[in-house]
Amino acid sequence: TYGGYDLFSSRIIRDGASFTLGTPRNIGAPVNTAFDELFPRWVGRDAFYYGSDQPTNGSTTRKDFDVFVLWLERPRVASPRVPPSVPPSVERATVTGTVVHQQTQKPIANADVTARDIATNTVVASTRTDTLGAYAIDVPVETPINVSAQAPDLFYDDVRIVVPKEQARDTMPMQQPLQLPITFVLRVNFPTAIWDAPYPYTLDSMGMETQQTWQQTLDLLAQNVRTSGERLQRLVLIGHTDDVDTDESNLLLGKQRVGFIMDELVSRGVQRAILEGRSAGETLLPDRLKSESIDVWRKRARRVELVKVLRQ
Numbered sequence: 001t002y003g004g005y006d007l008f009s010s011r012i013i014r015d016g017a018s019f020t021l022g023t024p025r026n027i028g029a030p031v032n033t034a035f036d037e038l039f040p041r042w043v044g045r046d047a048f049y050y051g052s053d054q055p056t057n058g059s060t061t062r063k064d065f066d067v068f069v070l071w072l073e074r075p076r077v078a079s080p081r082v083p084p085s086v087p088p089s090v091e092r093a094t095v096t097g098t099v100v101h102q103q104t105q106k107p108i109a110n111a112d113v114t115a116r117d118i119a120t121n122t123v124v125a126s127t128r129t130d131t132l133g134a135y136a137i138d139v140p141v142e143t144p145i146n147v148s149a150q151a152p153d154l155f156y157d158d159v160r161i162v163v164p165k166e167q168a169r170d171t172m173p174m175q176q177p178l179q180l181p182i183t184f185v186l187r188v189n190f191p192t193a194i195w196d197a198p199y200p201y202t203l204d205s206m207g208m209e210t211q212q213t214w215q216q217t218l219d220l221l222a223q224n225v226r227t228s229g230e231r232l233q234r235l236v237l238i239g240h241t242d243d244v245d246t247d248e249s250n251l252l253l254g255k256q257r258v259g260f261i262m263d264e265l266v267s268r269g270v271q272r273a274i275l276e277g278r279s280a281g282e283t284l285l286p287d288r289l290k291s292e293s294i295d296v297w298r299k300r301a302r303r304v305e306l307v308k309v310l311r312q
Contacts, residue, residue: 002026002028002029002032002033002034003033003034003035004033004034004035004036004037004053005036005037005038006026006027006032006037007026007027007031007032007037007038007040007050008024008025008026008027009024009025009027010022010023010024010025031050031068031070033052033054034054035052035053035054035055036052036053036065037050037051037052037054038050038051038052038065039051045072046071046072046074047069047070047071047072048069048070048071048072049067049068049069050067050068050070051065051066051067051068052065052066052068053065053066054066090140090141091140091141091165091168091169092138092139092140092141092168092169093138093139093141093163093167093168093169093170093171093172094136094137094138094170094171094172095115095136095137095138095139095147095161095163095171095172095173095174096134096135096136096137096171096172096173096174097134097135097147097173097174097177097178098129098132098133098134098135098174098177098178099111099113099129099133099135099149099151099157099177099178099179099180100133100177100178100179100180101154101179101180102154102157102179102180102181102182103181103182105179106133107129107131107132107133107134108129108133108149108151108154108180109129109130109131109132109133110128110129110151111128111129111133111135111149111150111151111180112126112128112149112150112151112227113126113127113128113129113135113137113147113148113149113178114126114147114148114149115137115139115145115146115147116145116146116148117140117143117144117145118144118145118146118160118211119143119144121216121219124139124140124143124145125137125138125139129149133177135149136171139161139163140163141163141164141165141167141168142162142163142164142165143162143163144160144161144162145160145161145162145163146158146159146160146212147159147160147161147174147178148178148220149178149180150180150220150223150224150227151180151227152227152228152229152231152232153228153231153308153310154180154181154182154308155180155181155182155183155184155221155224155306155308156180156184156220156221156223156224157178157179157180157181158178158220159174159176159178160211160212161174182307182308183305183306183307184221184305184306184307185205185303185304185305185306186202186217186221186261186303186304186305186306187202187203187204187205187207187299187300187302187303188202188214188217188218188257188261188304189201189202189203189209189214189299189302190257190302192242192244192298192302193244193245193253195253195256195257195259195260196256196260198214199214200213200214201213201214202214202217203299203300205300206296206300207292207296207297207299207300208296218261218264218265218268219268221265221306222265222268222269222270223268225265225270225308226269226270228308228310230311231310231311232274232308232309232310232311233274233309233310233311234274234275234276234308234309235265235270235274235275235276235306235307235308235309236276236278236306236307236308236309237258237261237262237275237276237277237278237304237305237306238254238258238278238279238280238304238305238306238307239253239254239255239256239257239258239277239278239279239280239281239304240254240280240281240282240284240285240301240302240303240304240305241253241254241257241281241282241301241302242282242285242297242298242299242301242302243282243285243298243301244298247281247282247283250281250282251279251280251281252279253279253281254279254280254281255277255278255279257302257304258277258278258279258304259277261304262275262277282301285301286300286301
């Protein structure tokens, strides 16, 4: 031994359900000294603690114990180098079209045009229209894409497309222009007497369900409102209901639905100070189309109209 109490190690031998200890072996220096080493303890797999009353700072006597720790260093095994995977190149096509003012049908120059992957909502390409309102934008083929256009003084318009694989590296002209309106009609599809729990998908101008969720629609709307910047003095929202229930109840319902939309816009970065909510209730019902069912007509009636009031 090295003097005093020393620390030893021993193998644990398993024999079926029983265990025995092998021959003790002195751990040796520098752990063991001429003084006492006691109370060995493993903490986890890598830290070994023990107590020792060995002197420090040149002293030859020691009565108090200090705690020492040893760290087990394991050999590092280099992980095999895996070459980075190279994703296959995505074939693309060029989509061309025009952006016009919905009311005047005149081309809109310098309008923002953005293409988003519908599944991930990521922007795959963006551009601006030229002086003739024309744009060209590259999008991946065989991928559902939302192409939207907007201008600060107007609202937005969008269309969903899928370019066939056969048109890769080719040009696909859009059949209809994107038309930016002065008044935006938001058809978040609420149940008849509900104001805070819309159905998942918005409706089109004919009262038919689209593939766009109301959250996606409000994302696009909020982005458009933010692009108006300091020119936007107020954003007026007018709530409309169907003819079910009393005039008084529908005025309240229209106000509540507008409040819901305003809260959602604020959560998307629109300043509440510029929002002005109103309710028309059932006073401005749309004309019922020939052969239109009462259910579809009432869906078209439930809407929120938005108007931008711009600083001159």
